Amino acid sequence: MTAEALARDLAALLGPAAAGRVFANEPMDRRTTFRVGGPADAFVSPASTLEIAAVLRFCRERGVPLTLLGNGSNVVVSDRGIRGAVLALGEDFARIEEGERGEGFREVHAQAGARLAVLAAFAGRLGLSGLEALSGIPGTVGGALRMNAGAYEHCMQEVVVRTEALDADGTAHAVEGAAHRFGYRASVFEDRGLIAARTTVRLAVDDPKRIAERTADYGQRRRASQPLDLPSAGSVFRRPPGHYAGRLIEEAGLKGVSLGGAQVSPKHAGFIVNAGGATAADVRDLMEQVRRTVEQRTGVRLEPEILFLGEW
Template sequence: MIDNKILQELMTLIPGELIKVNEPLKKYTYTETGGNADCYISPRRYEEVSAVMKFAKTHHIPVTFLGNGSNIIIRDGGIRGIVISLLNFTDVMVEYDQITAGSGAAIIEVSRVARDHHLTGLEFACGIPGSIGGAVYMNAGAYGGEVKDCIDHAKVVNEEGDILVLSKDELELDYRTSSIQSQHLVVLEATFNLERGDITVIQAKMDDLTQRREDKQPLEYPSCGSVFRRPPGHFAGQLIQEAGLQGHRIGGVEVSKKHAGFIVNVDNGTATDYEEMIAHVRKTVLQHAGVELQPEVRIIGEKTAD
């Protein structure tokens, strides 16, 4: 837990109104699950992020970063130490054929800004329910496009609180991986190289992809998006469906009847329900098809409250 002395010291680094104690994290996740954060901080400037990181390292306090919570499960016991929210970093700037967006900006909204400026290259992101930071972290992609196709560089912060700029090559983007993960970095903003295009053509492509997403995905329920990585030579949803798991329920969560690659919160499900379901799906698919599914969703936090 964070004691009063630590809180008082934190308030000398950033305004007190940006700090919340014992904050429920279920308010910030797409699954609407998760316990409380000991200390939830919402910086408004990159320098504040850096200062908190340096402070936490000095005091040996664990730090967890949280974007818009679209591809994450926070366990019911919550998160110890400091949670830094990136949701205030939503600025989007357009300069010629480049777009720079803060890590907290929704990549869907950034794709729309690109369209409005007659820029093509981000259409694939028009249905990805994640933030820029999360999208770079996992090299998000959909419908044949991914972040590595158009990113130029990213501004990041490391565990020591140093703010760095990484080139596309230094980001080491691959299928749902990046150096952001392996080097324990956090994205503050990212810049994308796009091309001039016909807004009518761009809009038509976005309309098509949006319709395809609405037709196939269970958007009517809370979820964490696609739960599993695509296994080589297979599709996770198809394997789950063939294993007879579609509609299977544990507690308040269910393998979607609309798309088996999604686990939806249909009745006040908990993070524990999600973890148990993920484990059950992995075990069943392995037994049925001999394929070991790997989760794409991040699972963090404590299983039970202290």
């Protein structure tokens, strides 16, 4: 099936309301924060759980490979792109609502396509604390759940109480508390291939002014230490037990080293940035060079935190 035919069938499946939400041969460098990667055959951005389920069933019945994407801030898409359909949960699926209130806390519900920063700002305005440290992570709620995203000793696990998810058949599942199986950049969504559709976070009642101050402070720390002016996917390697990847890379003399358009950030050696015109192959090859050099020098084997999508 051609990319055009696949996109046409997906648009027909979702009906007239899908106008502007289904694309053929969509360049993935526009849809990922690294700004690298070739086209996805079909790119679809559902606006409801029913639409997500319909796309899942369609792909399963037709044998179309399906790749799930949020804001594309933790991925490298190959230069050859992605075959089949990309199901992207973003601003078309991003409702945030106030939930139940209790003694000293309040719940907030967010659809998976909502940006974490928008959810944090929503909570802050209501005087609800718990997301300040995570507010600078440039992902969606769905991507943050899958990765158990975290920063400054805080992570999603601390606030998430319940998630409505879909399996590959489009069947709904409720994931409660410990069943999220959160670990270091790991969760049940990865283990069981579940798609998070809507989550509920429980946040502590606090003074909006103090929440705003803490959020600003975390933002300042991030701007001071991270190369936010250049495209990247954040830290490329997981934290090895007992070490910091960035420090090992710096000690191996690799800070600022380039390969093609990819560079180990001179500001933070844990980041690889697209310094201009990088290809996905540049990023992958530089990661491999860093990995080899660090292992030779220190014996520590770095494991990627970022995920590789598409045809490599």
